[in-house]
Amino acid sequence: MPHDHHDEHHDDHPHPHGSELSPMDLRVRALESVLVEKGYVDPAALDALIETYETKVGPHNGARVVARAWVDPGFRERLLADATPAMREIGVGGRGGEHMVVAANTPDEHNLVVCTLCSCYPWPVLGLPPVWYKSPPYRARAVIEPRAVLAEFGVALPEATRIRVWDSTAELRYMVLPMRPAGTEGLDEAALAALVTRDSMIGTGLPRAPGASS
């Protein structure tokens, strides 16, 4: 068994057998039982899917892409020209990242990614999206008042910096390439990757400064 909370899911006839099971747990358990028993779902596939997205994919993948782009101008160029094959060079890609676009922040322009219509997000690059990214306030406000949204995330940009919002309305998926922080000249790629936060690749944050606690 690859994970912890599992034993409550594998008896055939779900029923209330303890206060730890919420009505939603019971409802989902019923659905799972039926779909598995009818042969539509292989329990091993279910386990593998959950394990993949719970433990394997995550923003560390995107951070590697960013760090590489910071140290390798050729990679950066390929990444901005056609992100999907460039990411594949370092083993990043897959479901939910089949058609990647990378938008580079500059002193003049800051990029911000949203999906107003649902929750599109580059899974293999950033993992599953956080609740706030999928929530009505973010989806509603990012396109109409992005500067106010950024301020709420503690990101204060100069007045002159333009804000470019990307609404993920098709199967393209977006990652922001943040600017490399000052004072990082001596850092190697792994140390740089450690400065790259998830939010800095959505556009709602900036990379950590070197020496700042993570």
Place this chain on the structure above:
Amino acid sequence: MPHDHHDEHHDDHPHPHGSELSPMDLRVRALESVLVEKGYVDPAALDALIETYETKVGPHNGARVVARAWVDPGFRERLLADATPAMREIGVGGRGGEHMVVAANTPDEHNLVVCTLCSCYPWPVLGLPPVWYKSPPYRARAVIEPRAVLAEFGVALPEATRIRVWDSTAELRYMVLPMRPAGTEGLDEAALAALVTRDSMIGTGLPRAPGASS
């Protein structure tokens, strides 16, 4: 006491004292107690307000207006030119009907009234609006698919009839003047008024045919 369900509202300290009181009843009772005790609300005014809108105003007022317009061409002309004073001639008007507009149906054009933003409705002419008029489905759909809405109300208009929707977005209030049904030549004003349904004055219905059961 002017009405029936009243005694549960007049003790000073609401508390659960019987299963007939819902949580909402209790919550409103608390509010009422505080507002009355603080002297903002005169209980006699509250009674009078509720009695007025529960028992006095209603679509019978509008029906009188319609019937008069059917029998009196001069009244009809004044009603369509400036509805508020015309209605006052027969004692119809007041709060929620300060600025009335009457839209007359013709064989070429059918009128339909909605308030997409809230629940604006000509109270002294039609009474308080029914729940469906205030509900999201009606408010959402009346302006984008009025013919489909009319069909749901059982009103099938000829293809060539234009549909004119009035969205009550300010303090003007609308009443539809339906066409006088065929076969009503011999009826007096009171008999005609009995054919005028509330929905026919909103535009979601047509007057009853003479002899049809009410």
Place this chain on the structure above:
Amino acid sequence: MNGGQDLGGMQGFGPIAPEPNEPRFHAPWEKRVFGLAMAMGATGTWNLDASRAARESLPPGEYLTSSYYAIWLKALERQVKAHGLATADELATGTVSAPAAPVKRVLEGTEVAPLFARGFPSDRPVAAPARFAVGERVRALTINPPGHTRLPRYVRGRPGLVEAVHGGFIFPDTNARLAGEAPQWLYTVRFSGRDLWGEAAEPGHTVSVNAFESYLEPIP
């Protein structure tokens, strides 16, 4: 405010549900809320536009899942608290624990019939001449104010025809925030279904809205 109240053109709500022989009120508390909202409005602490603004500022999910008078109740409670007329604790307990605040007036029982029969007109004189005339083509402005407005989203940016000029009326956008009646010319503007909804609109369908002068611009 592009809130839960701005419903024109939304989809997915399902059928309309008329109720045969619908009662005026569906529970005892509904009529009390109705009466209380009317009586508190008469104190002059706020106005009708402010009450609409309070209702539509409920979070959209809550607005859309609350019954009509539940929305009135929640808004009234908010207003009462916001204006210092009662505390949250008083509303929770029903027991008065803080002194009453002064209000401009209290509606007496004997005033209800004459006042409500007369009504509360919203027309006000406006010194400037009307900017638009009947028959003129205008466009509803693209505005998205965070506060109260009476220009629904579905007409914004759309061209229409002025079909009536109604005189000056209280401007809800300022009145709702108690910033003055600031009366403006009010128009009826008629839009074609195609201009509002596109080529798939039902044929022969128009929508008329009442629009304040500052909601409109001329079409050159």
Place this chain on the structure above:
Amino acid sequence: MNGGQDLGGMQGFGPIAPEPNEPRFHAPWEKRVFGLAMAMGATGTWNLDASRAARESLPPGEYLTSSYYAIWLKALERQVKAHGLATADELATGTVSAPAAPVKRVLEGTEVAPLFARGFPSDRPVAAPARFAVGERVRALTINPPGHTRLPRYVRGRPGLVEAVHGGFIFPDTNARLAGEAPQWLYTVRFSGRDLWGEAAEPGHTVSVNAFESYLEPIP
């Protein structure tokens, strides 16, 4: 569909609520729903666009008051029932009482890693040349289809600039109703904040959306 999902530009939701050290899932059932939705998608009974359509067809009030994975769950239950894969009674009891229906394929545990690492590309060849070129001014059409579409309301009728031409992609509006992939050219179109929201828009703000060719018309 102008449903609860079409959120761009709505107001009244209040602040965004980031959660420090947010877990991947907030309850055991959430991860099961996630996995089940993925696994059932892999049976080929429906597609990703159909699943989006199922989620957004929840009544708007329910959509806006349901948690994210609750929306997934409700949509998945609907799809399973609509395609005859299970009955309402089976889902209520968790007990199988009807024979299984055939599905196109069943995802095996060993296939997950290679399949999901490879992904499921949505680009498709389109024979016709692209109608629009980078740098061209276009207008998003005014459309209000009752079914699934990926053109958000807030850009409809608004002028923008083509900034990228991406090749052919599956057209969600047909694919969602299992009426074919009908690939179309896909563009990135950039809109100014002022064109979308009016003069009060934040300065220097633009929004880029991905728009299918049939969502756009040239600006003469």
